[in-house]
Amino acid sequence: MTELGALVAHAKPAVKPARAHFSSGPCAKPPGWSADKLATAALGRSHRSKLGKARLERAIALTRQVLRVPETHRIGIVPASDTGAYEMAMWTMLGARPVTALAWESFGEGWVTDAVKQLKLNPTILRADYGALPDLGAVDWGHDVLFTWNGTTSGVRVPNGDWIADDREGLSFADATSAVFAYDLPWDKLDVATFSWQKVLGGEGAHGVLILGPRAVERLESHTPAWPLPKIFRLTKGGKLIEGIFAGETINTPSMLAVEDVIFALDWAAGLGGLDALIARSDANAAALDAIVAARDWLGHLAADPATRSKTSVCLTVAGADAAFIKRMTALLEAEGAAFDIAGYRDAPPGLRIWCGATVDTADIEALGPWLDWAYAEARA
Numbered sequence: 001m002t003e004l005g006a007l008v009a010h011a012k013p014a015v016k017p018a019r020a021h022f023s024s025g026p027c028a029k030p031p032g033w034s035a036d037k038l039a040t041a042a043l044g045r046s047h048r049s050k051l052g053k054a055r056l057e058r059a060i061a062l063t064r065q066v067l068r069v070p071e072t073h074r075i076g077i078v079p080a081s082d083t084g085a086y087e088m089a090m091w092t093m094l095g096a097r098p099v100t101a102l103a104w105e106s107f108g109e110g111w112v113t114d115a116v117k118q119l120k121l122n123p124t125i126l127r128a129d130y131g132a133l134p135d136l137g138a139v140d141w142g143h144d145v146l147f148t149w150n151g152t153t154s155g156v157r158v159p160n161g162d163w164i165a166d167d168r169e170g171l172s173f174a175d176a177t178s179a180v181f182a183y184d185l186p187w188d189k190l191d192v193a194t195f196s197w198q199k200v201l202g203g204e205g206a207h208g209v210l211i212l213g214p215r216a217v218e219r220l221e222s223h224t225p226a227w228p229l230p231k232i233f234r235l236t237k238g239g240k241l242i243e244g245i246f247a248g249e250t251i252n253t254p255s256m257l258a259v260e261d262v263i264f265a266l267d268w269a270a271g272l273g274g275l276d277a278l279i280a281r282s283d284a285n286a287a288a289l290d291a292i293v294a295a296r297d298w299l300g301h302l303a304a305d306p307a308t309r310s311k312t313s314v315c316l317t318v319a320g321a322d323a324a325f326i327k328r329m330t331a332l333l334e335a336e337g338a339a340f341d342i343a344g345y346r347d348a349p350p351g352l353r354i355w356c357g358a359t360v361d362t363a364d365i366e367a368l369g370p371w372l373d374w375a376y377a378e379a380r381a
Contacts, residue, residue: 010377016338017364017371021355023341024152024178024313026198026205028359030268033202038260047254055259056248062266066274067180069211070187074246076210077254079232082177083110085194085208088233089173090114093192093216094144096223097170099123102134102147105154106347107175111146119227130154130349131302131315141168149179149193153345155315155353156303161186171216182282182312182357184275191216200278200312201269202359203262207254217241269358278358285356285365286311292369298376302351315344316352318376323350329379338371 021028042055060075069075078085090111101112101123115123124143126134133156139145141164150157157179164172164186171191179185181200185193193211197203212220220236232251235242245251269278286309293299293316302315318326326343330352333339344351352372356365 010374010381012336012374013338013367013370015367015370016336017367019361019364020333020337020339021341022339022360022364022368024199024345024353024355025196027200027202027355027357029202030265030359031361032268033264038257038264040260042256042260045256047250047256052256053248055256055263056250056254059259059263059266060246060248062263062270063209066266066269066278067185068187068275072214073187074212074217074241074243076212076246077248077250077259078208078210078245079206079250079252081198081205081208082175082194082196083208084232085196085210086111086173086175087114088208088210088235089192089194089212089216090119090146091227091229091233092225092235093171093173093219093223094119094121095225095227096144096219098140098143100126100139100143100145100170102126102136102139102145104128104133104156105130105148105151106345107152108146108148111148111175115146128156131156131304133158133305133308136163139163141165141170144170144173146173146175148175148177149183149185150176150310150312152178152199152310152313153315153348153353154302155310155313156308157183157310159307161189164189171219178310178312178357181269181275181278184279187211187213191219197258197262197265200282200357200359201262201265202357203265204255204258207258207262212246265359281358281360281362282311282356284362285358285360286314288362288365289314289354289356289368292365292372295369296373299372302349312355312357314354314356315348316354317349318351321350325379326350326352329375332375332378333371336371338375339368 128134173192177195198205298319300317303309
């Protein structure tokens with residue numbers, strides 16, 4: 001390449017993403033969001049006041065509406081983000097049957113660790129390397145089954161719910177935190193589903209959502225765990241479900257500011273057209289990023305199979321890159337305000353991770369492509 005050619009190759013693109021927020025959590029706020037648009041009457045009030053409880057109930061009702069969760073399923077707001085919600089489900093319901101745990105990325109491995117080292121359940125473990133799925137056909141549905149619907153750190157998801165047996169004897173436990181609001185989840189297949197507000201909704205962290213189907217409630221009311229339960233994990237009293245948890249009476253004090261923030265996001269989602277509109281936005285973003293990858297021989301997808309490739313947390317390979325190269329590349333982008341927080345997860349192979357959930361605008365994904373070219377060239381130089 002000539003000296004002039006090198007200068008041209010390293011020229012900064014003329015257009016930046018209008019919102020350079022591509023983090024996989026906390027994710028971009030909904031378009032048009034600003035703090036002064038949030039309702040504030042419940043701030044400084046008890047969450048147990050009539051107003052506070054009404055706002056929590058509003059968040060639950062909107063969640064049911066947008067996600068199309070059937071009335072057979074209960075929805076509760078719980079502490080400690082998706083992790084707290086999923087661990088609450090594990091600690092309260094496991095131990096009644098054998099357990100199978102699926103792991104193909106960091107968070108799935110976390111649930112394996114809990115099942116093996118903390119609960120000492122001796123589970124069957126089905127693993128796959130980053131970029132692949134375990135053999136879903138090998139799952140024994142006589143077991144309780146732990147899995148992530150969308151592997152945030154690997155960009156690999158289950159293709160659908162067809163592999164979950166209708167006549168299962170065990171419970172299905174889905175960590176759905178990067179999946180809800182981006183896929184049409186089959187609620188009849190999910191006995192337990194958990195997520196946090198800071199993913200596809202672009203809400204704030206620290207709170208989790210726990211969705212229980214009828215079979216999960218039956219388990220809670222018929223099974224007493226062999227281990228002690230901390231107060232924030234207790235979902236039953238006297239052998240009966242504490243129904244208030246699923247009617248706005250949270251186990252511990254929630255942030256009412258975070259509650260108002262997620263109500264804003266859910267109202268935004270409902271105003272767009274609900275779940276179908278959110279799915280369409282995520283699909284368009286993933287397609288735009290796909291086009292960027294296809295046009296560059298130095299970029300690739302960590303998830304090789306499009307049928308199991310995430311449409312939200314899209315993980316990319318960079319030819320010849322090690323962790324130091326990715327750090328240089330992402331630092332350049334951040335310094336220019338062109339892309340924030342797009343390095344792959346620390347335990348994943350070195351690469352990029354770009355959030356394509358519904359709160360991201362497709363035009364910003366499209367504008368990112370030339371900036372990736374620039375940062376790649378600069379980092380190589």
